[in-house]
Amino acid sequence: MLADSLRSCTIPVVAVLGNHDYECGHVDEVRAIVRRAGVHLLEGQSCIIDGVGFVGIKGFAGGFGTRMLGSFGEPAIKQFVAETVQEALSLENAMRRTPTQRTVVVLHYAPISETIRCEPPEIFPVPGVFAPGQDD
Ligand SMILES: [Fe+2]
Structure with missing residues (x-):
């Protein structure tokens, strides 16, 4: 099980939830399991590890830049x-x-279109998330 592997990990683990974590209909249980495994689960929070900040959100869909919904x-x-x-x-x-x-910013959804350039362009509105300062 993933939680067992995460628990035995000897380096810090930082994560955000993804759409599949919500699909199961038990997102609170997923959160609890991941956190009990010692993971820094970020949902609009940050943590600092060895002087490096980590901020994370799941993100959401909507496309990119001037073409976003x-x-x-x-x-x-x-x-x-x-x-x-x-x-x-x-x-x-x-x-x-x-x-x-x-x-370091941790996201599940792509913050810029270049992140998913290998994906079919027809799905670009799905993984996109508006990111602060994004302008194209
Ligand atoms: Fe996903």
Whole structure:
């Protein structure tokens, strides 16, 4: 089991949840298992390991840059975009609170289109997440 392997790991492990962790319908249990295994599970928080900051969020979908989905039209679209924006703000706030000179950002969803350039372009709106400062 993954938790057993993580528990025996001798180096710090930093993680974020992904969509599959939510799909199971028991995300609170997943969180508890991962945390009991000693993992730094980041959901808008940060941790500092040997002077290096780590901030993490799951992220969310919505596309990239000027082609990302806008908050327009049906309430379901606006709710979808609001979830993406909330994730991005959570990341931005975590980054501001992290006092280290070097910080690693951990995300499940791709923050920029270059991250998924090997994926078919038709799925780009799915893994995209608006990232602070992203402009293309
Ligand atoms: Fe995933």
